[in-house]
Amino acid sequence: MSATSLRFDIVTIFPEFFRGPLDFGMVRQALKKNLVSVAIHNLRDHAGDRHRTVDDRPFGGGEGMVLKPEPLFRAVSSIASQDSSFPACRTILLSAQGRRLTQETVRELADCRRLILICGRYEGVDERVTDHLATDEVSIGDYVLSGGELAACVLVDCIVRMVPGVLHNHRSTLNESFSRPAAATQPGKRIQEPAILDHPQYTRPESFRGLDVPPLLLSGDHRKIKLWRRRKALEKTLRNRPDLLEYGCLSEEDKRLLETEFEG
Numbered sequence: 001m002s003a004t005s006l007r008f009d010i011v012t013i014f015p016e017f018f019r020g021p022l023d024f025g026m027v028r029q030a031l032k033k034n035l036v037s038v039a040i041h042n043l044r045d046h047a048g049d050r051h052r053t054v055d056d057r058p059f060g061g062g063e064g065m066v067l068k069p070e071p072l073f074r075a076v077s078s079i080a081s082q083d084s085s086f087p088a089c090r091t092i093l094l095s096a097q098g099r100r101l102t103q104e105t106v107r108e109l110a111d112c113r114r115l116i117l118i119c120g121r122y123e124g125v126d127e128r129v130t131d132h133l134a135t136d137e138v139s140i141g142d143y144v145l146s147g148g149e150l151a152a153c154v155l156v157d158c159i160v161r162m163v164p165g166v167l168h169n170h171r172s173t174l175n176e177s178f179s180r181p182a183a184a185t186q187p188g189k190r191i192q193e194p195a196i197l198d199h200p201q202y203t204r205p206e207s208f209r210g211l212d213v214p215p216l217l218l219s220g221d222h223r224k225i226k227l228w229r230r231r232k233a234l235e236k237t238l239r240n241r242p243d244l245l246e247y248g249c250l251s252e253e254d255k256r257l258l259e260t261e262f263e264g
């Protein structure tokens with residue numbers, strides 16, 4: 001058994017929610033191998049009354065309910081004091097109003113020993129939690145979910161796969177969408193390579209319903225395959241994610257690559 005390198009503590013009003021999503025694939029394996037651990041905490045256990053109240057109406061009027069500050073402050077302080085071998089690293093509030101999650105943030109969070117994730121519900125949480133309890137307010141995208149639980153699962157999933165030992169080949173995380181080429185991340189390198197999308201992948205059969213795999217991929221010419229893949233990754237990024245890459249910012253080498261004819 002390896003020692004757990006990262007512990008997640010998730011605060012939620014729906015603890016049962018996490019039974020399914022964390023029970024498959026890579027996250028399940030990482031939990032089984034004890035590379036990471038996840039503890040789920042019921043916010044209602046930290047309510048201060050016999051009705052286990054965790055929400056109330058918003059001051060100033062308006063729709064819906066808001067998660068109260070006291071149960072959340074109590075929950076986080078109680079969690080942080082459990083298991084001193086894992087000092088709390090970051091307390092993350094999942095929120096549509098947060099900083100949008102990127103692969104760069106995921107890498108940064110994967111270096112932590114312990115992450116406390118707070119799942120909001122209803123109209124959200126009292127802003128004093130955002131300002132004085134959470135170290136980070138994170139959004140998983142520009143849309144509104146009905147609760148932070150799905151967002152917490154997204155965070156757990158993408159962080160867990162960055163933990164050393166979880167993926168069979170950890171180097172594969174250096175060559176996937178939103179990663180910068182290895183050379184560009186070396187210290188002292190001044191030019192920041194853009195983080196682009198991954199290149200397209202194909203597998204057997206070579207021909208399916210008249211749709212053929214690009215012949216170059218069957219050629220065995222690894223130098224040409226590498227160039228072709230770079231070109232396809234650049235094309236796809238320019239087409240689907242112009243926010244990541246502008247043609248004008250491409251290196252002369254990449255511009256030439258986009259004009260190259262690949263035969264065979």
Ligand code: SAM
Nearest residue numbers: 094095096120123124139140144145147148151
């Ligand atoms: N009134 C809030 C607003 O407009 O920003 C939306 C509250 S939402 C219905 C309830 C909870 O879902 C939030 O407190 C948050 O925890 C979670 N949530 C919703 N969208 C999210 C997103 N894009 N990323 C992360 N969490 C989200």
